[in-house]
Amino acid sequence: MTTQALSLAGTPAAAPLGYYSWTFGQGARDPYYIMVVIYIFFPYFSNTVVGDPVQGQSLIGYLNATAGFVLMLTAPFLGAIADKNGRRKPWVAATVLVMIVGAGLLWFVLPQGGGVGIGWTLLILLVISVAFSISEVFHNAMLPSVAPVNKVGAISGMAFALGNVGGLVLMLFVLFAFAMPGTQPWSFLPAEPLFGLDRASHEHDRVVGPISAVWMLLLTLPVLLFTPDGKTSGTPMLIAARQGIRDVVETVKQLKHYSNIAIYLLSRMFFIDGMVGVMTFGGVYASGTFGWQSTTLLIFGLCSSASAMFGAYVGGKLDDKLGSIRALQIAIGMSSLVLLVLVSIQPGTVLYVVSVSTEPVWDFPYFQTTAEICYFISNQIFAMFFVTGLSSSRTLMARISPPQMATQFFGLFALSGTVTAFLAPLMVATTTDFFQSQRAGFASLAILMIIGAVLLLKVREEQATVANQS
Secondary structure, X not given: OOOOOEEOOOOEXXXXXXXXXXXXXXXXXXXXXXXXXXXXXXXXXHHHHOOOHHHHHHHHHHHHHHHHHHHHHHHHHHHHHHHHHOOOHHHHHHHHHHHHHHHHHHHHEOHHHOEOHHHHHHHHHHHHHHHHHHHHHHHHHOHHHXXXXXXXXXXXXXXXXXXXXXXXXXXXXXXXXXXXXXXXXXXXXXXXXXXHXXXXXXXXXXXXXXXXXXXXXXXXXXXXXXXXXXXXXXOOHHHHHHHHHHHHHHHHHOOOOOHHHHHHHHHHHHHHHHHHHHHXXXXXXXXXXXXXXXXXXHHHHHHHHHHHHHXXXXXXXXXXXXXXXXXXXXXHHHHHHHHHHHOOOEOOEEXXXXXXXXXXXXXXXXXXXXXXXXXHHHHHHHHHHHHHHHHHHHHHHHHHOOHHHHHHHHHHHHHHOOOOOOOHHHHHHHHHHHHOOHHHHHHOXXXXXXXXXXXXXXXXXXXXXXXXXX
């Protein structure tokens, strides 16, 4: 006779189908972020829609800052309401639906501000960004009750690995079906882009929105169908909203009781936004610095996703073996170091002072110069440690927060990535504007990671209990 494994919530964990299906939620969301935010659409928006890499990077910074401000006002309260109601999957379904519609609309964002226009594009991206983070809150909050205690790190890492597999598969499809046909004399490529897509109108850049929308729909279904949800409390939504808001206020009043979590969230507020900022602006920075076009960025993204997939898997195992804090410290330290290497690279310089030739070093049509190759390799290392950090930061939150308040605390967890989600992009935007330098704006993110790493030294890996409410 076997005994069912316990979850972090102290209740029986889900069956393997339940917790493996949970990982598909990450697999559904991440390809959008990889293709749209990091490697293809945001660089297209910056360089081709706006038409100025410096102004484009600034607008993206202000966009992310606004999204962070909206989430600061909503995420903790929505989480507390869901804890009162007991169910998370309806919130996941609703936010994914919003993202699907928004991602589909990106097809109509034309070069030079045509189509829906720059203003409406920013509004669409803002709505998607807010829905993305809120969906993440409710999906993350399911982890403590579905995964066995001894597998929580591995399951979290597997989810990020699956997300990067999805991003890799879709970028390969876009690369070989739309971006490369007709550009290289390779026999395995179609003569022209499939389905009649027109590269001159940047349809190969715009199509990533609708593709990610379809992918999101398909991969969210396993979560909705097979992952167990909490039981509804039967509390009417209006009453749950009042109780949820009251609970957030009470949690703030009990800050001393939750001081370990508060220090961790403060730490994460800095380090995770610095790390996310590097991935968000890495493609924008490279396209402006080296003049990389969409095909080069696709190859860059493909390889980075493969590196991230490896980092997520190894990081999950490392988390279960060494503990979440130790794995997280390694990830932040290495990410900070690699960022300093990335910003040291310019077309004729590496490591700030070492001059390199700007002539091609090989016949391969992409990443031809020494500086480009150095940037490419450095980013692969960053991608591995970045996803290890994402996975371990989520696992640590699951380990130290009270299971009865999982969604509320994961709302605060999301908030800790959004308080500086309008500080970090704002830092990049204003620094870029002030110095008129993408390099200076990109480098400013190292400050956030260093501050977060120092604060993390004060965090203990122990689960909090629910404070007595007055």
